[in-house]
Amino acid sequence: MTATMSPPQSQVSSLTTGKMHRAIPFAICAFSVAVGVVAVYSIGGFKWGWMAIVGAHLYLLLVTIASRVIEDRRQATDRAMRTVMTIAFTTVTIPLISVFWKVIAEGASRFDRKFFTGGMRITPEDMLAQMEGAAVGGALHAMVGTLIITAIAGIISVPLGLLTAIYLVEYGKGKLASAVTRMVDVMTGIPSIVAGLFAYALFELFLGPGTRSGLSGGVALSLLMTPVVVRSSEEMLRLVPNELREASLALGVAKWRTILKVVLPTAIAGILTGITLAVARVIGETAPLLVTAGVAQDINLNPFSGRMTTLPVFSYYEYVQPGVPPETGIARAWGAALMLVMIVAVLFTAARIMSHVLKPKGLK
Amino acid sequence: MTANSEIDMPAQTAGITHSEVTSVEPAIAVNNLNIYYDKFLAVRDVTIEIAPRSITALIGPSGCGKSTFLRSLNRMHEVIPKAHVEGVVQLNGEDIYRPDVDPVTVRRRIGMVFQRPNPFPTMSIYENVLAGMRLNANRLSKPDADEIVEHSLTGANLWGEVKDRLDNPGSSLSGGQQQRLCIARAIAVEPEVLLMDEPCSALDPISTMAIEALMEQLKDQFTIVIVTHNMQQAARVSERTAFFNIDGPGQPGHIVEMDLTEKMFSNPQEKATSDYVTGRFG
Amino acid sequence: MSQPVAQEKINKAPTSVPDRLFSSLSRASAVTILLVLSGVAFFLTIVGWSGMFGDIEGMSGSDNFLEYVGPLVFGTVYSATLALLIATPLAFAVALFISHYAPRRLAQTLGYVVDLLAAIPSVVFGIWGITVVAPLMSKNVYPWANDNLSFIPFFSGTASTSGRTMLTAGMVLAMMILPIITAISREVFLQTPRLHEEASLALGATKWEMIRQAVVPYGRSGVISGAMLGLGRALGETMAVAIILSPSDGYFWSILTNQNSNTIASNIALKFPEAYGLDVNRLIATGLVLFLLSFGVNMLARRVANSGFSGAAG
Structure with missing residues (x-):
């Protein structure tokens, strides 16, 4: 001032x-x-x-x-x-x-018991209650779906992304490394619906047209998540001072052990933060799941077959096809939206805290 | 014989003056060593012998390749991609560059201490000392581990200062203590040779004195090679000194002469050496 | 001595089995990523091919592919451009506010707030947009703009009473791309060399003069590349548009009416769940077009960014 x-x-x-x-x-x-x-x-x-x-x-x-x-x-x-x-x-x-x-x-x-305990299999009695304005139906199936599909995306993306980041930082120097870097760079900007179409096209080629499954939803999300994991992990690994690698190598420690036991633990705070933010990014994705996992009324625990609803898709459908009268559907849409925003906010805050708490004391 | 005339001479007779020949078997024998970074020749044609259980200092102006040479002694320079050597480096008569030798094994036997103290930030003082074993997944019983930690820290003159806070992070120590912790870490794996790359350049005078005193003790057990830009330090601690020089920018570094430290500082054979030790350049 | 004989020595250095295993594993991951990512265009082309050149009779609507995708490309570019025009000046100001005007201790928190904006799922933005922004605008702004500005083609036509217009979509899209433009601009503004800033201040410049002399030239290319990345994101944004816009078939310039060109992404989201047969392939083909579009914009953004923050020199 x-x-x-x-x-x-x-x-x-x-x-x-x-x-x-x-x-x-x-x-x-x-x-x-x-x-x-x-x-x-x-x-x-x-x-x-x-x-x-x-x-x-x-x-x-x-x-x-x-x-x-x-x-x-x-x-x-x-x-x-x-x-x-x-x-x-x-x-x-x-x-x-x-x-x-x-x-x-x-x-x-809509943060009531029914919302967290039931799916959208609506009985005739529910229909009647709904006509009278009662809150019916729940989002449990969507929560379970979100959990499964995000977990699939994470299981694919985290090892793949982290190992690639390790390759780029610790091993890669030549053409392959620069090709991967450029590709990852470009792919961070891929429209999410395109990722969905890719997963759909991939599964259609192998499993026939019209396939919808949680797995293909997870694959679509992992396509969005992997570049983020690679980029953030790479950045964090590069922050590890070279002196630490040298100190370990000079003690006669093999390179792979040096990476696993010295480099990774030093960078782990940043890496976990990056992964958390990547999860926060994909957990709210709607479009790719619309075309891959579709929408279901009930809990589907099998990611390999059958449609699977996630919270964002649930929220979208309940808003655009709310049923009669529309208020109950729209209320469900907002309930799912609130749930989503809370999850994202929690992940976001957790990432912040993690990067402060887990950081080794020796690093500024 | 001037430094310039060496270029035209066959490698075997290249004029490094060895007026004092070590009577005992050398710990490290280097023969016609050329060190490259890709196609760039960084250090050319070094032939020296390093006496066991003594301190050998490498001095010279910056950029003359003394650190590069030091790092080639335990194959640490290979960390830089495309770095490689020609020539022979023998550790107790065995060539460490033979194609079937794993650099990891070499580094277990030839330890290293770096310019800036670099304790592992994720580990406690205790774990830092044991890092060499733990990182290699050697199983240690608790008493054995305690024994090694105490022994190494005592060897590094640090035990008294840290014995009550072994669980603190290594980075909680002062710079000089951290460097001694790094020395303890290096000697915990019981190497034969200890390479020190300007170990005091990031430290204050008091800490420097502590490290120098420590080196004096360590030479009873270890062969020590130290790179230093500080000529007084070389004069204080070493038995033998090798002087490296460089003809100009982009030229390879090379060794000018090596002799007993006393002689190098009082009556060197080469003019370049006397110019350097008397402070006329560098 | 010129040709190193020992060149092959470095590669020959024997490494232990686990060492080789680990390095091949990480290398394999890198190759996998390369293959999968470059496979995106490949698979979309294979499946979309029949949508582009297949039997038109088998699809709903009998126009050819170019006629089908044309209005969608127009709608995509139009809405994204609109969003960019709204977001860039705002993002520029917000980034400057955070980097140079807000108290240092507050700056980090404010940055966090803007980042949080980026984390809100797009479906939430969509529902919020149609329940809050659309009625607000259609009640308070659109009639007025329609009455007073209709001589400008963009504001002509019958103003929408539902608010499901191109302008509403553009505004919500602007909110969604603002964080990325802000984040990148803020980053480059903070990187302005202190020396330049102090040199300017030492000459008696006011804060704004200092910013114009030192910060803006330095950060210009950063802001531009941030805006390009924002544009790339706006092109591919699906849900907000799908929920807000009331689409029609054709090209429409007016931004206040209920007749709007749809975007590629939104069109896919709306039609894909019910599509079957060749319609699916055609939608995937439009996805390929979208992919190429955003790919081009992103490449352009990188080029601008890589051209360096050279404004400082000029």
């Missing part, structure tokens, strides 16, 4: 003349907000969004004019830009808050 670092105004100093008193922006801010509230209220009632918009723009205008008058053009531009940046950041946080608010507000109503 270089601009406002001025001594008390009672002291007259050549360094502070021509500077705006630090209380002025606050005063302008208060004035702008007041005007925004009153103006919007008198025209269209209590609309807080419009009030904020009017207030912010008025502040931007007034503070620039004030600075132009009291200070100079350069200071005015500086203040205007500072205000613009702040407004931009606030603007971005609003949707974030709104998403969380909406998901919690709408989803919490």
Whole structure:
């Protein structure tokens, strides 16, 4: 805050003349907000969004004019830009808050026992209850499906990605390594639905058309997850100081043991963080599962055959095909969305904590 | 014989002056060793013998290849891709570069201490000392392990300082202590030779003195080769000194002369050596 | 002495069996990844082939493949461009706010908040978009824009009352790609050499002048490549568009109406579950087109990024 670092105004100093008193922006801010509230209220009632918009723009205008008058053009531009940046950041946080608010507000109503204990096999009695507005149906089948499919993706991606990262950092120097690096780079940007189509095409070629299974869903997700695991693990392995590898090799330790017992443990915090974030990324994927695993009404524990629902797909279908009356289906959609957001937030936070806690004390 | 004239001479007679011939069987004998990084010749035509249970110092200006040479003695330079050597390095009469020799075995017998202390950050002090065994999956009984830890730390003059906090991470120690921990780690696997690559350059004077005192003790059991950029240190600790030099940028480093340290610093045979030890260049 | 005789020696160094096993295992993983990833285009081509050149009678809708995919490509590029136009200036400002305006101690947390935005599943964004953004816009903004700005073609037509328009989709897409553009821009802004910044400040520059002199030129290529990556992501984003947009067949420029060109990804998501026969192959063929599209954009982004943060020199 270089601009406002001025001594008390009672002291007259050549360094502070021509500077705006630090209380002025606050005063302008208060004035702008007041005007925004009153103006919007008198025209269209209590609309807080419009009030904020009017207030912010008025502040931007007034503070620039004030600075132009009291200070100079350069200071005015500086203040205007500072205000613009702040407004931009606030603007971005609003949707974030709104998403969380909406998901919690709408989803919490379905966090009941039925939601966590049952699937979507709806009996005639349920249908009747639903017509009367009761909450029926659950997402247990989708939770189980999410767990199975994500686990499959992890089982494929983690060893494959980690070993590839080890290859790139510890062994690979030639053409193969640079080809792999470039391919992984490009593949981090592959549209998720394309990954789904790939898995579908792969399984169709081998198992015939129209195949839907949890396994092909897992394969689709692993295609999205592997590049992320490779990239993050590679980055973490490269952070391990070469001196540690040398120290181990100089003790007469074979290279593979050096990698497994010195390099990996040193980088493990970062690697686990990366894997967790990769899981968080794929657990919310809908599109690839829509085309590979499909949607089922009941719990399906067999990933090798039959359709399997996951939470995002469940949420999507319950929203676009909510049934009659639509409110119960939409409530289920929000319930699944809340569940998803919670899972992602937990994974995200866990990753943060992990990277702090597991990091070896010796590394900065 | 000047350094320049060596280039044209056959390798066998290349003029390295050995006025003092070691009377005992050498621990390491190096013959016509050329060291390459891919196609770049980094060090050319080194022929020296390193006496057992003594300290040999390698000195010379930076970039003269003394560290590269040191790392070639236990095949650590092979960590850099495409690095390789021509010539013979014998450890007690056995060529360590014979095609059927595993570099891992060589490094078990020729230990190394690095410029910057590098204890393993994931391990405690105790585990760091045992790293050489544990990483090789050697099963140790608890009493044996305790015995090795105490013995090695005592050998590295560190036991008294750390015996009450063996479970602390190795990185909790001061720089000088960490370096002594690294020495303890190196001697725990009981190598025959200990290579030290500027082991004090990252340490303060007090820690440096502690390491030098330690080297004085260790030479009763180990053959020590130390690279140092500090001529006073070479003069203080070593029995023999080899002077490496480089003719210019991009030229290979080579050995100028090797002799008893006393002689090297008082009455060297080569002008380049006397210029260097008297501080006229480098 | 010029040709090293011992060249082969390095390769001959005998390594123990587990050592060789482990290195071949990691090498095999790398090769697997290479094969699988390069197999994506291959498999999509094989299965999509009959969708591109197969018997048109066997598909719903009798136009040929180019006529089928044309409006979808248009919709994909249009919505992604719209998202990019909204997100880039915002992301630029947010990145600068985090890197240079926010208090240092707060900056990390703010970065975390933006990253969290990236972690929200797209289906959640979609449902949020249609229940919150769409009604908000169709009530407050669209009628006004339609009344006052309809002389601009983009705002012409009958304003949607449901809000399921290209603009809504573009705004939600913008929220989804904002984190990636922000993250990359923030990274390069933070890498601005301190010396450049201090040199500018020492000349008496205000903060904004310093940013214009030192930070922006240095970070320009980073922002551009971040925007390209964001564009790549917006092209392939499926669920938000599938939920929000009310699609029609054809090319539509207006962003306020209920008639919108669908995107490739959204079209697949909507039609694939019920598709059978050659329609499946045709959808997969459109997937291949999408793959090539985003592949091209990503390559371009890398090229911009690799051209270096050379703005500092100019």
